[in-house]
Amino acid sequence: MPTFGNSQRWFQAAGQLMPGGVNSPVRAWGAVGGSPRLIARGEGPRIYDVDGNAYLDYVGSWGPLILGHAHPQVVAAVQEAAARGTSFGASTPGEVELAQILVEAVPGLEMVRLVSSGTEACMSALRLARGATGRGRVIKFDGGYHGHADSFLVAAGSGVLTQGIPGSPGVPPEIAGLTISLPYNDLEGVARSLKQYSGEVAAIFVEPVAGNMGVVPPEDGFLEGLRRLCDQEGCLLVFDEVITGFRVAWGGAQALYGVRPDLTCLGKIMGGGLPVGAYGGRKDLMAQMAPAGPIYQAGTLSGNPVAVAAGLTTLRALNQPGTYESLEEKGSWLARELAGAAGRRGVPVTINRVGSMLTVFCTTGPVTSLEEAKAADLGRFSRFFQGLLAEGVYLPPSQFEAWFVSTAHRQEDLESTVAAVERVWAGMVGH
Ligand code: KE4
Numbered sequence: 001m002p003t004f005g006n007s008q009r010w011f012q013a014a015g016q017l018m019p020g021g022v023n024s025p026v027r028a029w030g031a032v033g034g035s036p037r038l039i040a041r042g043e044g045p046r047i048y049d050v051d052g053n054a055y056l057d058y059v060g061s062w063g064p065l066i067l068g069h070a071h072p073q074v075v076a077a078v079q080e081a082a083a084r085g086t087s088f089g090a091s092t093p094g095e096v097e098l099a100q101i102l103v104e105a106v107p108g109l110e111m112v113r114l115v116s117s118g119t120e121a122c123m124s125a126l127r128l129a130r131g132a133t134g135r136g137r138v139i140k141f142d143g144g145y146h147g148h149a150d151s152f153l154v155a156a157g158s159g160v161l162t163q164g165i166p167g168s169p170g171v172p173p174e175i176a177g178l179t180i181s182l183p184y185n186d187l188e189g190v191a192r193s194l195k196q197y198s199g200e201v202a203a204i205f206v207e208p209v210a211g212n213m214g215v216v217p218p219e220d221g222f223l224e225g226l227r228r229l230c231d232q233e234g235c236l237l238v239f240d241e242v243i244t245g246f247r248v249a250w251g252g253a254q255a256l257y258g259v260r261p262d263l264t265c266l267g268k269i270m271g272g273g274l275p276v277g278a279y280g281g282r283k284d285l286m287a288q289m290a291p292a293g294p295i296y297q298a299g300t301l302s303g304n305p306v307a308v309a310a311g312l313t314t315l316r317a318l319n320q321p322g323t324y325e326s327l328e329e330k331g332s333w334l335a336r337e338l339a340g341a342a343g344r345r346g347v348p349v350t351i352n353r354v355g356s357m358l359t360v361f362c363t364t365g366p367v368t369s370l371e372e373a374k375a376a377d378l379g380r381f382s383r384f385f386q387g388l389l390a391e392g393v394y395l396p397p398s399q400f401e402a403w404f405v406s407t408a409h410r411q412e413d414l415e416s417t418v419a420a421v422e423r424v425w426a427g428m429v430g431h
Contacts, residue, residue: 002390006050010038025159026062029397032382034389036397042069044408047394055394056413060404062396063211063243063268066327066356067317068408074272074313081309087301094312095303101315102270102278106251108239108260112280113289114303118242118267119147121277122205124289124297125263126151129203129236131295132285137197139204139235141184143213143370143400146205146240146265155181157212157370162398183369184210185218187225194233203236203263204229208253211243211402213373214359215352223259230262236285242267242277243402246315248355249324256354272314274307323407327356330405330414334358337418345425356405360384373400380428387424393417 014021020028022036029036037049045068047057060066067074081094095114103109115121126138126149138151145158153160153168154176160168167176180197182189184206194201204226210216230237239261244253246269254260263281270276280286290296301307335353338360342349348364361367362380381399388395395403405414 002051002053002392004035004037004049004051004053007038008035010050011036025163026396026398026401031162031378031399032385032397034386037394044068044070045406045410045413053392055389055392056409056417057394058403058405058417059394059396060406061268061273063247063357063402063404064271064273066247066269066404066406067272067314068406071272071314071317071408073317074310077309077313078274078306081306084305086306087304089300092303092305092308094305094308098270098303098308098312098315101312101319102266102280105315105319106241106245106264106266106280107254108262108264108282109280110283111286112278113286113297114308115277115279115297115299116275116301116304116307117147117277118240118265119149119277120299121242121265121267121279122146122152122240123149125238125265125279126203126205127297128279128285128289128295129238129263132288133202133235135200135202135235136178137180137201138178139180139182139190139193139201141206141210141370142181143184143210143216143373144181144205144207144240145212146207147242150175151179152205154179155370157210157400159398161213161370161400183371184213184216185222185368187222187229190226190229194229194235198233201233201235203238205238205240207243208239208241208257208259209244209248209354209357211357213370213400214361214367214376215354215357215402216367216369216373217352217354218257219368223253223257227259227261236262238263238265240265243357244354246270246318247357247404250319253354269318270311270315271307272310274310275301275304276307276311318407324355327405327407330409330411331356331358333411334405334414334417337414338421341418341422341425345422345429347425347428357402358405359399359402362399383428384424387427388420391420391424393420
């Protein structure tokens with residue numbers, strides 16, 4: 001029987017020093033109970049806790065580790081970059097190379113700015129949208145998560161949803177009041193809102209494939225409809241591709257669905273597990289950012305050479321023939337076999353998937369919005385999470401997050417995952 005005494009001791013010490021013992025709320029396992037594992041190392045598709053227990057990892061650091069943990073090329077690139085100096089506060093060739101890859105890969109990117117997190121990318125894009133349009137309101141979607149900047153902590157997904165926090169104290173009503181949050185996939189609702197606030201909305205922020213209420217794909221015509229409505233209303237369409245960028249396709253969801261946003265936010269995979277984010281889009285918009293233009297945004301470690309080396313190496317390793325076909329095959333096989341196991345065990349689940357990101361909802365109905373995602377049986381999810389943990393399979397500790405399959409997950413890893421899931425479901429039948 002696995003023991004996790006060291007994790008408990010470390011987590012207890014952490015609780016005396018950091019709020020909830022963590023540096024990011026979702027890591028506290030508030031929604032699933034039990035004692036979070038402290039991780040000592042990762043290798044390929046696995047992570048190892050401080051008690052030496054091994055887990056097949058479907059969190060992948062919440063998306064960045066699409067190549068798996070400690071990829072040799074990434075580690076070597078980071079070591080080599082660090083040995084040349086960790087930061088200069090000046091431009092480096094690597095930043096130019098990474099910007100080049102982003103602009104060439106992502107259809108809507110004509111110009112880009114590197115930052116240090118997805119939050120920074122989204123907050124900067126919002127400031128640019130407001131500055132460029134002279135408008136103050138922003139539309140987002142219930143369950144959408146765009147980082148923790150004030151304007152986005154309204155009906156947000158991810159940790160806000162997982163913790164059941166209605167919004168967040170500390171966000172003045174004057175700020176929160178400028179944010180309109182609408183049901184995902186409800187184009188008519190967006191049209192009504194744009195009519196009601198005609199001339200006042202700077203941008204629509206959307207996760208083109210929602211990942212922060214669990215995976216919820218865009219229904220046919222949803223993204224195209226947002227594009228059309230933005231063109232009619234004169235507001236900007238912003239794709240938050242922090243998760244989907246380089247995940248669902250080399251060019252992100254905008255390449256997959258053929259809809260071009262005015263601005264795009266990126267993070268996670270493009271940093272290869274180190275702190276990197278980016279925002280970019282139409283050159284006429286990006287040219288308004290300081291020092292080229294008057295809209296200000298800055299960052300001591302923006303474009304950090306060590307982080308950029310991890311991102312460059314990751315993207316170059318991804319940009320090989322067959323990578324995304326293989327990820328699609330792995331994702332579809334896993335989803336199909338999980339559904340088969342559920343059927344064999346008489347367990348009601350809904351599985352949503354796009355490429356190598358998926359969510360198993362403990363519910364029966366379709367999940368096309370936050371309201372339907374919230375119908376999931378969270379008690380069953382917690383038992384499912386804990387049961388798989390005991391089997392050595394590490395899921396995101398929340399019903400409202402995505403599983404991520406990496407290039408390091410081999411067929412035998414997927415097969416052992418399905419076998420573990422079936423054993424857990426067999427033990428859960430009837431309760
Ligand atoms: P970061 O600031 O955490 O790098 O990125 C914020 C962000 C922006 N946009 C999307 C679509 C995101 O998913 C995120 C962050 N995702 C969460 C998990 N889904 C990060 C995990 C955490 O908060 O610890």
